[in-house]
Amino acid sequence: MRLAALALCTALLAGCATPDRDARLRPGASLEADVVALYGQPRRVWPDGDGGRTLEYSSQPMGRHCYLVRLAADGRLVGVTDGLSPAGRxxxxxxxxxxxxxxxxxxxxxxxxxxxxxxxxxxxxxxxxxxxxxxxxxxxxxxxxxxxxxxxxxxxxxxxxxxx
Known part of the structure; x- marks a missing residue:
């Protein structure tokens, strides 16, 4: 019974994960395919000057966040920021x-x-x-x-x- 409750809690928490707090995404290890498998296709993809890319996961018009997933030229995760955070604005x-x-x-x-x-x-x-x-x-x-x-x-x- 406890194992079932733990599994349910884990599933619920994973369902509420956001790219900036998702333990399944690890900078330097996770790939673009991992991000897309977890969060779907991005709204936009921005090419970066160093050959990397930024995937945009915006929740507008009703949401309050825009997760910008930065990838290196080799497709590995560099980091995730919320563009709509106070620091981003x-x-x-x-x-x-x-x-x-x-x-x-x-x-x-x-x-x-x-x-x-x-x-x-x-x-x-x-x-x-x-x-x-x-x-x-x-x-x-x-x-x-x-x-x-x-x-x-x-x-x-x-x-x-x-x-x-």
Whole structure:
């Protein structure tokens, strides 16, 4: 009975694993095929200058993470980061191009163009702060480069409480 309970707990924990915390993925040992077998095909694959690749596992529009799985030129796992973590978001700077932002944060939740300001704003759903409200990270582009970043709170709609 205890063995069955232990097996069930292990299976449940493995089902909740994320690429950044998955003990089955080991830097230097795991291969691209291992990552794809566990997490499926990535949303995008970014070529890196050293011959390696970055696999993008974005959970947008409803999720709050974008796991960027870095592979060496030989296909071995180098490491995994969450592009939408506070540290990942802090890497966005004025003057960056949309491609540079996409490589760091992954696929955005939405894009909106504001005619009067001439800005295109991309946003991502991110982990909320202590307020309990939803949170979005916004990147403002003008003339093809980042001009600033902002955050916006998401207030739940009383008629559609599961939608933010």
């Amino acid at each position: 802090a890497r966005i700077e004025p003057g960056m191009t949309p491609e540079q932002v996409g490589r760091l944060l992954g696929t955005e939740r939405s894009r909106v163009f504001f005619r009067l300001s001439g800005e295109e704003v991309w946003d991502w759903t991110v982990e909320p702060d202590a307020s309990g409200y939803g949170l979005r990270f916004n990147v403002h582009f003008k003339d093809g480069v980042v001009v600033r970043t902002t955050q916006s709170m998401v207030f739940r709609d009383r008629f559609f409480p599961m939608q933010d």
